[in-house]
Amino acid sequence: MNSLINYLSCGALWLGLAVKAPDLLRHRHDPYLRAICAVLGLAGLCFLLGAPPTVGAVNRLSGVPNLAAPLTYAAITGYCAASQVLVVHWRGGPRVHRTARRWTLAYAAVVLGIAVTFALGDAPVERRTDLDTYYATTPFIAEMIVLYLVAHLTAVTVTTVSALRWARQVRGGLRAGLTLLGAGALCGAGYSLAKLVAVSARWSGRDWSALDTAVSPVAAGLGALLIVVGVLVPLVTPRVAEWRRASHAYARLGPLERALDDLLDRRALRLPRPRPASPATLLMWRRTSIHNALGRLDAYCDRGLYDRTRADTLAATGDPELARARAWAAVILDALRREAGPGEAPPPGAGRPPAPSPDPATLARIADVFAGAGRAPAASAVPRGRTTAGAA
Incomplete structure (x- = not known):
């Protein structure tokens, strides 16, 4: 079931990326478009790398047990950075590029931290679905897990607050898109919180791994669906409105043509x-x-x-x-x-x-x-x- 959710979520996100790709090719220097495409592409990559069959294939081909974990965490961190850059460009202002650069550097440091902690830790037993709770007490691997989860929770929280706050100030398709995006980011927060609770329970000797293996994938999948719809709604709404106007005008001219x-x-x-x-x-x-x-x-x-x-x-x-x-x-x-x-x-x-x-x-x-x-x-x-x- 986890694999199906992951692959369907990846497909939905990359479908949204395919819809936006032509615009990006025409306006490749537009930072806003680049951020949108990065969010969709990296979010899809997270789900692809996190699917158990993909995890097994990466570990087998690399010969390193659980190498898929830091790769997935790095993709999640990249998605977090892209989300923050997107929010920064939404807000606008005189310091857009400086703020976006700071977020990018901060999450680049997180990626470096993930790589270092994984290299220092020891995770010899392959875990395709419950690595977070299985290694929650392992030195350095535990730090890696907490690092990526806190970074992800920070990003989706900021995205949720920013999107919903801005949604109150606009109307139409943009408002609907921001509301859906905020709801999707909120589901992403549910993913991080479920995993953090499961990891914390492991520290106290409890086994709440179901939060890690059952609840968090559903929250992540729902969040992915809402995010891709939220990104696409403001782009599709003007075209739909144009089609409706053209259809109405076409029908209105019918009596004259007849x-x-x-x-x-x-x-x-x-x-x-x-x-x-x-x-x-x-x-x-x-x-x-x-x-x-x-x-x-x-x-x-x-x-x-x-x-x-x-x-x-x-x-x-x-x-x-x-x-x-x-x-x-x-x-x-x-x-x-x-x-x-x-x-x-x-x-x-x-x-x-x-x-x-x-x-x-x-x-x-x-x-x-x-x-x-x-x-x-x-x-x-x-x-x-x-x-x-x-x-x-």
Whole structure:
């Protein structure tokens, strides 16, 4: 079970690293991105090295009993350093680089201490799952265990406090991400505390090794899942919001495109539908089709009809945006009738658009008119003899 938790946790963390890797390649000098990728990569390495099958393979290949232990502890310490550097860059301020450098040097000293204490100690019996409690009273090995656990507990405690404190000051995806990250770091604290309690019990002659072998791996696995989700949520949220906006805009333009369907099909003005495609690509495809149709209708547009409809709607509603949308809708309906009708002559003064080409916002409002949100006046119902000034 421990092995499964370790490997699943490693996979989740490295999946998050794979998602962030392209950004790191594009912005390799961004210290914030480097810290995020280091946290994900080193946390995954901790779980990989800590899995019992990996422990056995490292010990066997190296020929040194329990060599996997200091390697795992060094990876955990590196993860701690990366976490602290990430917190420092989150906080910002004038001394970011100096503070990050101090944390890095402090944890480098911890790694050195782990290496020295392991070299001075004696751990001849291989322990793949309970080394911390088994060697809790062995000179120098005990110091190595306490050193890495205290360093880890310090790092996750600072990360928890910093993430949750900052989460109260922000909103949206960043707040959710910080909350999840803080919760994940809190689970990491549970990992360290469980092991420290088990080691302390061993010092007093009690056997609480279940805390080491059963409780701490679960806390670490849950923490890994929360951390990777917390790191990814602020990165994914803007993209999801963009997809939702594009999907909404695409659906909103549907009534206008359907009104132009016959023209688009008869004149082969519609490009092939992209498959597969993101919502943004589909939105661009629909806008392009609509603009192609409107360009074809330029020769049939009645400038006078546009001016009359716009003036009537503006007088009735006082809404210039709605007036412009209704005027465009009336002109489009009239131009479609003229273009499709046999022998229909263009209106006087046709050949130039009645107003600047509709921008995306105006296209959406025109589509709303066709959808019934604001009724398009029938082209034939507008008196042709009436004239008004004031085109948009």
